[in-house]
Amino acid sequence: MPFISKIQRQTDYHLFPPSTPIVIDNGASYFRIGWAGESEPRVIFRNIVQRPRHKSTGETVTIVGDQDTSLLRYFDCTRSGPRSAFDSNVVFQFEIMEYILDFAFDRLGASGSRIDHPILITECVCNPVYSRSKMAELLFETYGVPGVAFGVDAAFSYKYNQQRGICGKDGLAICPGFNTTHVIPFVDGEPVYKGSCRTNIGGYHVTDNLKQLLSLKYPHHMARFTWEKVEDLKMEHCYIAADYALEARLFQKGGKEAEEKTRCWQLPWVPPPTEEPPSEEELARKAAIRERQGQRLREMAEAKRSSRINELENQLHGLEFLLQQINQVQEEEIPAFLSETGYVSKQEIEATLNKVSQSLRKAKGEPKAEQAENEKADSSAAEKYPLINVPDNMLTPEQVKEKKRQIFLKTTTEGRQRAKQKRVEEELEREKKNQQDEQKRLENPQLYLEQMHTKYKELYEKVEQRKRLKTNGGHTNGNSGGVGRGERLNPAHRERMRLLTTAAFDRGKGEDTFGAKDEDWQLYKLMSKDNDDDDDGPDEDEAELAHVCSRLQEIDPAFVPKPEVTTTQATTSEVPRARPLTKEDFQILFGVERFRCPEILFHPNLVGVDQAGLDEMTGVSIRRLGYKDGALEDRLTSSVFMTGGCSLFPGINERLEAGIRMLRPCGSPIKVVRAFDPVLDAWRGASAYAANYQFQQQTFTRADFYEKGEDWLRRYQLRYTL
Structure with a gap:
């Protein structure tokens, strides 16, 4: 599937003659390509590649650089994240590099796979010959370029600013890049690579450190801290502190000055809708609705009560009619008559009649009559339970079953009466005790x-x-706080x-025969006593x-x-109450993070990298030159040149000058300058260099590569002064 890109494709590729070189600034962060002699590159994009699959078709798509996030929602990016061709600052993934070059030449306007223009491409300081050889092989065999030249991006930036009088012929070029930081000494306008120095700290580590700090500080907003957004926040808010310890103490104490240096990033927040109090008409309407609902419920309850009363009255009339019929039947014919009704005896019918009468009075709301009936029923217990005192041998099986039920009912009733009497006695006793206490209090x-x-x-x-x-x-108890x-x-x-222990020791160490004798089980009776x-x-x-x-x-x-x-109070903690989110909950505050993250450029040990900082690297580079000329060292420190994206941090020049002054003798001339455009000056310097008519003498052709091979690339070195 073709590339997905929002970068506009150039249309004037065929207007440039084959002798016009193509200039490529192959940085670890951004890829820049354009024509020699121009002041701006034609195409700029992130030097990364993604190869996700389309969610619907499953087809693999090649995405180079940063693309529109609205397009990425149609692709599955979980298995293919952004990949770079660089390891630190050295190109080692040439499959990815080929995707990037295909995209770059396509956006430049090349219609075919063959490139008929010589190419000047940047590389890192002291690039390994293997990486340089593979890059040359890729350009020659895949794209068929006629000639290639390799140069260092920091050197091109230094020469470009030297021509504009910003730095001198002798000086130190410091380039804090994306993954690494280089220091290159220049003597008579040419870089001396034996005095160069490198540290594996760059803008990537600053951004990553800021992303981690913000994620720890605001874990509920972690999804907001994308790499691109944190990169923008770093360049907008971070700065280099003149004195890191003093600045940290300032924020530790707080105060007005620390508050002034704190920045705020307001996340999108929509205030919750405010609920206005209901009007009088609304309250009246709701009250009318509640009244109608209550009236409906009352009507339903009244209908149910009337239905219940009718049902109980019908049942009561039926039982009374049944008792009248039993009174008219002879004694010996009563069992046969009752077998058709479902009742066992006349007493059961009378008991059912009493229950129905009580339920009917309760349904009609007559509690006093019910209480009188209960007291009357309690007084006539002998009449209610006639079978209790009759022996079982004089009763039929059905009567024996009725006798057991009557015994259970009588026992339950008597127990209820005893409990009631006990509560009355306790209440009297409590009242008597309260009267005695009150008498004592009055005395x-x-x-x-x-x-x-x-x-x-x-x-x-x-x-x-x-x-x-x-x-x-x-x-x-001699333990750590427990018993x-x-x-x-x-x-x-x-x-x-004690009983269990005694029984266990009485058994001895022989065969366990506990439970074989009946008296052994008396132990459980002792244990179960209440x-x-x-x-x-x-x-x-x-x-x-x-x-x-x-x-x-x-x-x-x-x-x-x-x-x-x-x-429960001692073991459980109080559940925090949820509160509505406010505008302050969606604010990201940058305080100490503003200078703590870029501080790793001067103290890499803050992120676990045991290497030198920017100010120490200048001293290391001067010592590696091995010159015993004090005047040359003064000329080098009097033209300290800063280039690269990280040199845009405010305060880095003053901090670097103060650090170098601590390393040099007193009175040494020290001057730190910044490039005119630290980001694009490397490409502009390479563009001006390739536009010189003597540039063709600094390239090597495809024939030279095939004839001399990789060993010739080891000795290849570009001369920057033409």
């Missing part, structure tokens, strides 16, 4: 208040002690453990504590109850 209010406070304190400590023992807290299992068990549990008197203690204590607390709140206005610490 001596101050003494009574002190006694209640003392009692509250003792009960509170006792209850909390029990809770701590249950949750393995409280007193220490042993024996201290957590109550006396009943400890007695059970002797857990200690378990009822905490409940009684807590009830007493609640009573004392309520009493103190009544008589002492200054009393504040202690907080109750339960096991």
Whole structure:
């Protein structure tokens, strides 16, 4: 499938004669291509390649450079991310490089696969001969170019600015690039590569460090921090601090100056709609709707109640008619008559009649009549349960079954009455106790208040002690803050453990015959006895504590109850309440990150790279030259030239000058200058160099490559002064 690109294709390729060289600035970040003698490159794009598959057809698509994200949603990019042909600053993936050159020549306007123009292409300092040989082989055999020349991008930028008087013939060219940073000394206008120096830190690492810091600081906005956006934020907000430690302390203390240096990136945010209070008409309308709904529910409930009453009345009339018929039937014919009705005895019909009558009175809303009927039924228990005192041998099987049911009903009724009587007695006892307490309080209010406070304190400590023992807290037992299992068990549990231990040791070390004899099982009876008197203690204590607390709140206005610490409160934390998102939640603040990220250019150890920084590299480069000429060293430091994308950081010139001054003797001339355009000056310098008529003498042809081979490329070196 063809390339996908938004870059406009050039149409004047055929207007240039074959002698016009093509200039390529093959950077690790951006690829720039154009014609020699021009001031601007024709085509610029990211030096990356993606090969995703189309979601519908499954066809592989080649995407070179940054493309429109709206197009990428039709492709599956999960298995093919952006890939670069570079390893640090050396080209090593020539399959990817071929895709990039195909795209570059196509956008330049070349219609065929053959390129009839000589090419000047940039490379890194001291490029390995293998990479240079493979690049020459690719250009000669794939595209058929007549001649190729290799040059260093930083050297072209230095020569271009030297012609404009920005730097001198002797100087140091510092190029902080995308993946690496180079320092190249220039003597008499020519680079001296034996004095060059390289550090594996560049703009990529600055962007990656900023992306990681922002992702850690704002993890809920991580999807916003794309590589392209973080790159733009880096170039817009980052700067080099004159004194890193002083700047960090400034932000650590805060204050007005730190606030002024903080930048804000506002993410898209839509405020939630404000709910206006409903009008009086709306409130009246909703009230009318609720009233209609309530009326409908009341009507439904009334209809259901009427239907229930009618049903119970019909059932009551049927039972009364059945009892009248039974009264007219002879005694010996009653079982045969009842077999057709589904009832066992006349008493069962009467009991059912009483239940239906009670349900009917309850449905009609007559609780007093129901209570009187219940009391009357309780008084006539003997009449309700006539089969209880009759022996089983005098009853039929159906009557025996009815007798068991009557015994169960009578037992349940008596138990309910006993519980009711017990509650009445407890209420009387509680009332009597409250009267005694009130009498004591009236006799001596101050003494009574002190006694209640003392009692509250003792009960509170006792209850909390029990809770701590249950949750393995409280007193220490020689361990790290906990208690042993024996201290957590109550006396009943400890007695059970003692019985088990004793039984186990009594068996000895021989054969385990426990359970073979009947008396062995008496142990389980001892263990299952309900002797857990200690378990009822905490409940009684807590009830007493609640009573004392309520009493103190009544008589002492200054009393504040202690907080109750339960096991659930001690082990679980409070669930945070959700709050609506505000505009501040969608703000990305750049404070210390503004100077912390580019600081790795001077201190690579901040990201784990044990190499020299920019200021140290200048001293290393001067020492590698091996010249003992102090005047030459002064000329080099008096023309320190900065080029490359990272030289655009504000404050880098002043910081580099201060660092070099710390390395040089006192009074040494130091001057740091920046390129006219640090990003495009390398291509412009190469374009001006290729436009010179002597450029053809610096190239090597395809015939030279086939005749002399790779070893000749090892000795090839471009001369920058023509």
